[in-house]
Amino acid sequence: MSILEKIYTSPIGRTLAPKVGLNEPPKLRRGRTMPTGAVLLAELDGGGLARQVLEALGVETAEPLLDLPEHRTPDDRGRPQPPRYPTKAGAVVVDATGLREIAQLEGIRQVLRPLMRGLESSGRVIILASDASAVTGLEAKAVAQAIDGINRTVGKELRAGATANLVFVREGTTADDLTSTLLFLLQGRSAFVSGQTWRVGPAKAGDRPGGDYRSDRPFEGRVVVVTGAARGIGAAIARTFARDGAKVVALDVPAAGDALSKVANELRGTALQLDITSPEAGVRIAAHVAQVHGADAKIWAIVHNAGILRDRLLANLDEKSWAQVLEVNLAAEMRMNEALLDTTLPGGLGEQARIIGIASTSGVAGNKGQTNYAASKAGVMGLVWAEADELADRAVTVNAVAPGFIETDMTASIPFVQREVFRRTNSLQQGGQPVDVAETIAWLSDPASGGVNGQVVRVCGQNLVGA
Amino acid sequence: MAVRNAVIVGGNRIPFVKAGGKYAQASNVDMLTATIDGLVARFGLAGEKLDEVVAGAVLKHSRDFNLTREAVLGSALDPHTPACDLAQACATGLEAVTYLANKIRLGQADVGIAGGVDSASDAPIVVSEPLRRALLKANRARTLPDRLKAFASVRPADLAPVPPGVVEPRTGLSMGESQALTTAKWGISREAQDELSARSHQRLAAAWDAGFFDDLVTPYLGVTRDGILRPDTSVAALGKLRSVFGGADATMTAGNSTALSDGAAVVLIADEDEARRRNWPVLARVVDTQVAATDYVTGNEDLLLAGARAIPELLERNGLTLADFDAVEVHEAFASTVLATLAALEQDGHGTVDVDKLNVHGSSLAAGHPFAATGGRIVASLAKVLSEKGPGSRGLISVCAAGGQAVATILEAV
Incomplete structure (x- = not known):
């Protein structure tokens, strides 16, 4: 710990920090917990889908207050103020799926204005809107994108750990396609996801959760492979899947076997010591799954979490550091997927399955000293989009998360001041926890998330970088 | 009675290192526990009750009278897994395999772990024989004068600890x-x-x-490969070492003799039918x-x-x-x-x-x-x-x- 960090974390430092604008960041609601306050449903013109989703989830809803001129009351200086909630609301779901005209955007303003100071800590703004591809006409398409701008700004203006996210709904999407996503957004699991926009469409044929599906333990009896699982984010991913019922195969390089076996034993899973850059890595994973879980066992989800850094300014970057990063972070993933997608391979991916990649905000926006890493992580995004297209006829989804600043042993080694800057330059004014990345991956992997495909979802607290 | 097949399903060890090195602070129980846990993780046996774990150590503290059972209790295995300590000097590990394989063949066990551990770093130090007798006598004495009298026969030289020797008691030769x-x-x-x-x-x-060794070794305390291994050694390099045993025209050197080392190794053994039922690798039968x-x-x-x-x-x-x-x-x-x-x-x-x-x-x-x-x-x-x-x-x-x-x-x- 540096001297600066010691002063900062001392009682005196804690007293002084807010005076220079460094407030104690809000403590985020996490896990499978719902908001404490009311869940409001704002059904705008032509909406209706959100109501079906919330009913399917058994979530009771209340009506929001609207900022109409006649609802305003003057403050002590006579200025008109929007209506106030008697008790803070927990979340608002804005159903904007029917909006096609610029004038209708006013409906969103009316709902959100009273809530900007009326949401509880870790409250939620969730907007559903029709995807531009699902509407006709110039104005309707422009309106869709306008809603994206509202969402991103609301995320930045909200306080106390509250988040805003937008789900664009594609043509033909039903309530069943949206339940897992809305539950994720309402619950504490989405704590560090804010200001994000992604698309949900109709799940492919054969991609529905089975009769034994339980939304609180979605992976019961399913085999999930997590690479790089010995520590940090990978270990958190493994723990989250195990919590939700999965039989976890924890994979890492042989040299990390010590920590890996502890994770595997803690989760009653299995450890597989394997270098993922080995040409037969995919086949070895399948063989392990078949050996441990039986010849008929299939992988439900594989999370390609393993990754390395070899940071150098491009001016100092040689071919070795270049190749290693691309090999581990991108090429290995592509090879393993190809091998595991072979339906005849015992212990491979099932007919219905989930593939998850890990991109990075560095891949989205670039980052000084990380040409190799940014290439590999942007490459992961490209791979996810291409594979999702290629697997159009199979009940397999391919998605990625792009973590921002996450508190791990790796980021703890960044010098204090730099680290504090990274931490605070996002809408939630803090670093994320490994579990935040894990929860997002678990949602994307949910058997009920068949409608989420080809998406890259940032887990960055709405980081300013690349936003 | 029909004799069944006992088969080797897999194994695990920690990298071996030179005594006094990276594992100097690790006890036999520590190393054996970590080694069992590595095997447990590889085969997904956490929380499972095995029929028996058998292992031993050559250099053993008296406090480790139940070494293997203690390692099992510290491991991720179900605590109902019984354990047995066994010893036959350097053949301990192989005798442990034999013991367990025979039990499996006779139907007294289906699945178990056999192996051994040794720390030459954490070897027990013994007090001299006169001091040991004096301490025991003082312990039995009822009065302070009697207690002091018990130490009368102890000479200063007797106070020196006796390190463990790799010496044959009957020939006095190492x-x-x-x-x-x-x-x-x-x-x-x-x-x-x-x-x-x-x-x-x-x-x-x-x-x-x-x-x-990817599926045979689990790293331990930051060690990922055998510490004694010298990949670049050669006959020429070894030829330069001076001899250590055998006097004038001796030929034995530190290079062609084993070093005192620390480490542990275990093997997963099962009845062949049981192994096949579990879809485990059936590597080899103990004949x-x-x-x-x-x-x-x-x-x-x-x-x-x-x-x-x-x-x-x-x-x-x-x-x-x-x-x-x-x-x-x-x-x-x-x-x-x-x-x-x-x-x-x-x-x-x-x-x-x-x-x-x-x-x-x-x-x-x-x-x-x-x-x-x-x-x-x-x-x-x-x-x-x-x-x-x-x-x-x-x-x-x-x-x-x-x-x-x-x-x-x-x-x-x-």
């Missing part, structure tokens, strides 16, 4: 000194010893590089085992050549010859132990072992020799080698031990 007699008697040359040692290092290094001893005290025979007695008995009972084996593992206590054992077998008309089949992935000279851990290391590695060669391939193991003993075992891939 292992190295005893082996030096054998080396001279069988005329084993320095060059032959150094050649065998260099080959051991080169082969073990190649196996590591090829990933052979048969023979233990033998030599009359070394009189000087008529050699301390570490009991393998040359055990192997012929084992071969005869199974109707096999040395030529019937695809791989032979002779524990490298010293390079000259291996060479003298083979020379003795050849002299007795049993033929010889092709160098391509002998210790194919290196042995104790390169890996190190934490006494009781060596058996588990060899059994797991050989079972994997045989499995790779295919069904029906046979392997022979010989491990010599203090007291002029040795154990020989046959494995066969199924």
Whole structure:
């Protein structure tokens, strides 16, 4: 710990920090917990889908207050103020799926204005809107994108750990396609996801959760492979899947076997010591799954979490550091997927399955000293989009998360001041926890998330970088 | 009663390191627990009750009277898993495998773990015999004067602790000194010893590089490879070392003798049907085992050549010859132990072992020799080698031990 960090974390430092604008960041609601306050449903013109989703989830809803001129009351200086909630609301779901005209955007303003100071800590703004591809006409398409701008700004203006996210709904999407996503957004699991926009469409044929599906333990009896699982984010991913019922195969390089076996034993899973850059890595994973879980066992989800850094300014970057990063972070993933997608391979991916990649905000926006890493992580995004297209006829989804600043042993080694800057330059004014990345991956992997495909979802607290 | 097949399913060890090195602070219980946990993680046995875990240590503290049971309780296994400690000096690991395999064959167990551990770093230190007697006497005394009187006979020299020796009580000779007699008697040359040692290092290094140990070793305390291994050693480099055992024209050096080491190794053994039911790899069947001893005290025979007695008995009972084996593992206590054992077998008309089949992935000279851990290391590695060669391939193991003993075992891939 540096001297600066010691002063900062001392009682005196804690007293002084807010005076220079460094407030104690809000403590985020996490896990499978719902908001404490009311869940409001704002059904705008032509909406209706959100109501079906919330009913399917058994979530009771209340009506929001609207900022109409006649609802305003003057403050002590006579200025008109929007209506106030008697008790803070927990979340608002804005159903904007029917909006096609610029004038209708006013409906969103009316709902959100009273809530900007009326949401509880870790409250939620969730907007559903029709995807531009699902509407006709110039104005309707422009309106869709306008809603994206509202969402991103609301995320930045909200306080106390509250988040805003937008789900664009594609043509033909039903309530069943949206339940897992809305539950994720309402619950504490989405704590560090804010200001994000992604698309949900109709799940492919054969991609529905089975009769034994339980939304609180979605992976019961399913085999999930997590690479790089010995520590940090990978270990958190493994723990989250195990919590939700999965039989976890924890994979890492042989040299990390010590920590890996502890994770595997803690989760009653299995450890597989394997270098993922080995040409037969995919086949070895399948063989392990078949050996441990039986010849008929299939992988439900594989999370390609393993990754390395070899940071150098491009001016100092040689071919070795270049190749290693691309090999581990991108090429290995592509090879393993190809091998595991072979339906005849015992212990491979099932007919219905989930593939998850890990991109990075560095891949989205670039980052000084990380040409190799940014290439590999942007490459992961490209791979996810291409594979999702290629697997159009199979009940397999391919998605990625792009973590921002996450508190791990790796980021703890960044010098204090730099680290504090990274931490605070996002809408939630803090670093994320490994579990935040894990929860997002678990949602994307949910058997009920068949409608989420080809998406890259940032887990960055709405980081300013690349936003 | 029908005898079942006991099969080797897999194994795990921690990298072996030189005594006083990275594991200096680790106890036998620590190392054995970590080694069991690595195996448990590989096969998903966390929370499972196994029928028995058997292991042992040569250098053992009196507090570790229940070493293996303590390791089980510290591991991720179900605490209902019973455990047994067993010892036969350096053959402990191989005898543990034999014990468990026999129980499985007789239907007394279905699945268990066998192995061993040794720490030459954390060896027990003993007080001198006069001091020990005085302490016990003082403990029995009822009055203070009696208690003080008990120490009257203790001399200053008696206060010095007695470190553990690798010395044969009946000859007073250390292992190295005893082996030096054998080396001279069988005329084993320095060059032959150094050649065998260099080959051991080169082969073990190649196996590591090829990933052979990826599913046989779990790193421990930051150590990811065997610490004694010198991948770049050569006959020329070894030839420069000065001799340590055997006087003037001695040939034995630190390079062709095993180093004192720390480590642990275990093997997962199961009834063949049970293993197949669980879809486990069935690497090799434990076929048969023979233990033998030599009359070394009189000087008529050699301390570490009991393998040359055990192997012929084992071969005869199974109707096999040395030529019937695809791989032979002779524990490298010293390079000259291996060479003298083979020379003795050849002299007795049993033929010889092709160098391509002998210790194919290196042995104790390169890996190190934490006494009781060596058996588990060899059994797991050989079972994997045989499995790779295919069904029906046979392997022979010989491990010599203090007291002029040795154990020989046959494995066969199924």
